[in-house]
Amino acid sequence: MSWLVTGGAGYIGAHVVRALADAGLPPVVIDDLSSGHEGFVPEGVPFVRGSILDRALVEQTLREHAVTGVIHVAGYKYAGVSVQRPLHTYEQNVEGTRVVLAAMADAGVDKLVFSSSAAVYGTPDVPLVTEDLPKRPASPYGESKLIGEWLIRDQAVATADSAQPLRHTSLRYFNVVGSGDSSVYDTSPHNLFPIVFEKLLAGETPRINGDDYDTPDGTNVRDYVHVADIAAAHAVAARRLAAGEPVEPAYNLGSQNGLSVREIMDAMARVTGIGFTPEIGPRRAGDPDRIVATGELAARDLEWANRHTVDEMVRSGWEARRRA
Structure with a gap:
């Protein structure tokens, strides 16, 4: 009765592994x-150790470990870099998801939680992103995640009248930060928290890309959510899929309020004790003023809550990085 976590040796996947174990669902990792x-x-x-593109290996893993469900976290997750590497991004995220679905079908595994992304929405011009908002991804990464959701949906339709219909849900989220285990x-190299941490450890000054946005302090406002909350x-x-309980096709794991880049920088200085005034650089092309998602559906069905303050997010991530 184990659950396979693809990408379970990564930052988010490793936290999902721990959350599964805590929930009494034995995890297995492929990475x-x-x-x-x-x-x-x-x-x-x-x-x-192996690639999700290796169908035989994925199917063998599902069978040998008596896997009953998959949490599919593995993928190429760098939205900005995906513009320069679209073919690689599609191979890892689209073909990888297709192979996982095919191996599941052959092994008789019919439950799937897909680690998707709020990048499927692109840059919506609304105060709060809801699940029914039109999907307009702005990068090959966002496109690949949306296609992954389509693949899963279509496989569920195709198996609806079979003995083992695919039951699934996709979880969409923005910026995952912090640490729920000091060893992870x-x-x-592309996320804000590790970029700032490395700058501070090197005695350098972090940078803010633009301070003239239409926000209260002039810097971008984004969803920042703690990795332990995401994993939970x-x-x-x-657990709901295993119990046969109903789930929505997709959920936003959103903070509802968001944090500005300057608020993050202030928390970095406050928590680390390293005083600094961030440099101000030019805007990055295509960066919207604000993107924040609601988490109401996930709160209703998945016990979702943004349980950590900005200082707790920074402190947990900083302590884990310093222990590395």
Whole structure:
């Protein structure tokens, strides 16, 4: 009765693994370690090193570990870089999802939680992003996640009248930060928190890209959500699927309010004790003023809540990074 976590050696996936274990759903991990770390996988959790593009390996893993459901976290997650590497992005995220679905069908596994992205919405001009908003992804990454959702939807339709119809849900979220375990931290070179941490550790000054946006302090406002809260929602979704309880096709894991980049910088200085005045650089092309999602549906069904303050997000991430 185990659950397979694809990408379970990565920053988010490793937290999902821990959340599953805490929920009494034994996890199994498959990861090619292209961005993950075997040391992030807890001791005693079965680990298979390999690519989700290897259909035979995925199916073998599903069968050997008696997997009953999959949480599909693996993917190429760098939206900005995906513009320069669209073919790689589509291979990893679209073909990877197709292969996982095919292996699940062959192995008789019929429950799936898909780690999607709020990038499927693009840059909507609304105060709060809701699940029914039109999908207008602005990068190959966002497009690949939306196509992944379509693949899952179509497979569910195709299997609806079979003995094992696919039951699924997709979780969409923006900026995942912090740490729920001091042995796991964000190693991405493209995310705000690790970028600032590395600057501070190197004695350099972090930068804000533009301070003339139409927001209260002039800097971008975004959803920042703690990785432990994200992981817990994945585990609740898996538990509901395992119990045969109804779920929506997709949920936003949103903060409802958002935080500005300047608020993040202020918290960084406050929590780390390293005083600094961030440099102000030019705007990045295409950056909208504000993107924040509601989490009402997820709060109703997945026990979703943004349980951490900005200082707690920074402190947990900083402590984990310094222990590395």
